[in-house]
Amino acid sequence: MATRVRPSNKRCAVIGGSGFLGRHLVEKLLDRGYSVSVFDIRQSYELSGVTFHQGDLCDKQALLPAMKDVSLVFHCASPAPASDDRGLFERVNIQGTRTVIQACIEAGVQKLVLTSSASVVFEGTDIKNGREDLPYAKKPIDYYTETKIEQEKLVLEACDKEKGFLTVAIRPHGIFGPRDPQLVPILVDTARRGKMKFIIGDGTNLVDFTFVENVVYGHILAAERLRSDSPICGKPYHITNDEPVRFWDFMSEVLVGLGYAAPRYHLPYTLVYGLALLLWLLALILRPLVSFKPTFTPMRVALAGTHHYYSCDRAKQDLGYKPVVSLKDGIARTVQSYPHLRQGA
Numbered sequence: 001m002a003t004r005v006r007p008s009n010k011r012c013a014v015i016g017g018s019g020f021l022g023r024h025l026v027e028k029l030l031d032r033g034y035s036v037s038v039f040d041i042r043q044s045y046e047l048s049g050v051t052f053h054q055g056d057l058c059d060k061q062a063l064l065p066a067m068k069d070v071s072l073v074f075h076c077a078s079p080a081p082a083s084d085d086r087g088l089f090e091r092v093n094i095q096g097t098r099t100v101i102q103a104c105i106e107a108g109v110q111k112l113v114l115t116s117s118a119s120v121v122f123e124g125t126d127i128k129n130g131r132e133d134l135p136y137a138k139k140p141i142d143y144y145t146e147t148k149i150e151q152e153k154l155v156l157e158a159c160d161k162e163k164g165f166l167t168v169a170i171r172p173h174g175i176f177g178p179r180d181p182q183l184v185p186i187l188v189d190t191a192r193r194g195k196m197k198f199i200i201g202d203g204t205n206l207v208d209f210t211f212v213e214n215v216v217y218g219h220i221l222a223a224e225r226l227r228s229d230s231p232i233c234g235k236p237y238h239i240t241n242d243e244p245v246r247f248w249d250f251m252s253e254v255l256v257g258l259g260y261a262a263p264r265y266h267l268p269y270t271l272v273y274g275l276a277l278l279l280w281l282l283a284l285i286l287r288p289l290v291s292f293k294p295t296f297t298p299m300r301v302a303l304a305g306t307h308h309y310y311s312c313d314r315a316k317q318d319l320g321y322k323p324v325v326s327l328k329d330g331i332a333r334t335v336q337s338y339p340h341l342r343q344g345a
């Protein structure tokens with residue numbers, strides 16, 4: 001009888017390992033002595049100790065070789081939230097996640113850690129110190145969020161202690177840090193086009209921004225604590241910097257750090273949201289004729305003008321989580337890492 005190689009505890013796969021969070025996770029896993037197999041639609045770097053498998057996660061046959069002899073899988077791939085391609089989100093986040101689960105089970109993987117999002121409970125209105133028991137958004141703000149909800153449900157429902165397949169979901173919020181492709185680049189692009197002069201609302205809304213290394217730490221703690229006798233099986237966990245900050249203070253600190261002026265003039269939230277909605281509708285109607293992408297989408301306006309911060313007490317209690325990098329240090333390291341985005345560069 002052929003003996004099955006028992007997957008090594010220190011061998012894992014990162015789906016989405018070429019992306020912003022994925023690559024930081026891979027680097028930390030290597031530091032901690034793991035050998036890593038990366039599965040991604042693109043290969044963005046080379047690193048010793050990492051085996052790359054390029055492919056679409058919707059393709060089980062492509063996934064299986066990346067999971068060979070692997071006991072632990074991190075799934076942090078998703079189309080970019082800025083896309084408005086509903087079909088793509090459904091195919092990758094929902095069908096693709098089903099395929100990931102099937103491939104894990106077929107390959108004998110024991111643990112699956114999903115990168116979900118705290119936004120799965122956000123409907124565009126204030127959330128203050130939201131806990132994990134808030135209901136999923138009934139009216140998600142976009143297709144990205146809609147499909148992240150389904151994705152999280154699929155992964156958590158697949159947790160099966162009897163079969164030895166354990167799952168957990170990490171819900172980060174507003175990840176930032178070196179190599180982030182969206183938050184700082186979008187902010188700087190908006191500033192360079194002279195559109196970062198206005199504060200939406202009164203500017204006092206509190207938001208979580210989470211330094212990427214804290215998000216990575218939360219993932220690794222969850223993976224290492226995931227055992228059939230632990231309380232974390234099949235549960236979601238908020239991972240934040242645990243330092244809610246005024247949205248506009250955070251934006252101003254990054255902008256000023258990079259040499260741009262901080263926004264100063266206030267605009268009423270409802271006015272900007274209404275205009276963003278109108279523009280979004282216009283873009284939809286005119287899509288067959290002209291294609292334009294408004295800067296202030298309803299989703300961005302909602303994120304910029306409301307409170308949305310989350311409690312990470314559950315992660316502190318069950319995972320022993322505590323942020324490893326403060327917001328102040330995270331911002332300083334982020335600003336330093338973008339010399340090419342400085343004013344005048």
Ligand SMILES: NC(=O)C1=CN([C@@H]2O[C@H](COP(=O)(O)OP(=O)(O)OC[C@H]3O[C@@H](n4cnc5c(N)ncnc54)[C@H](OP(=O)(O)O)[C@@H]3O)[C@@H](O)[C@H]2O)C=CC1
Nearest residue numbers: 016018019020021040041056057076077078117172174175
């Ligand atoms: N950034 C944030 O603020 C937050 C992110 N998250 C979640 O964290 C995770 C990582 O996000 P982030 O690192 O910012 O995103 P990135 O876009 O940087 O990384 C995602 C990676 O997945 C790849 N990918 C996309 N589709 C497929 C596919 N079909 N098959 C294989 N690989 C694919 C992407 O390739 P390509 O770039 O070519 O599409 C990219 O390399 C996501 O699940 C996201 O939902 C949650 C909360 C906040």
Ligand SMILES: CC(C)CCC[C@@H](C)[C@H]1CC[C@H]2C3=C(CC[C@]12C)[C@@]1(C)CCC(=O)C[C@@H]1CC3
Nearest residue numbers: 081117119173174182183186187190300303304
């Ligand atoms: C144009 C400006 C008013 C705002 C520019 C900054 C935004 C690009 C970012 C501010 C909050 C960010 C955020 C996300 C993406 C980038 C921002 C909108 C997410 C939607 C990314 C994916 C998630 O799961 C949730 C994030 C919430 C915060």
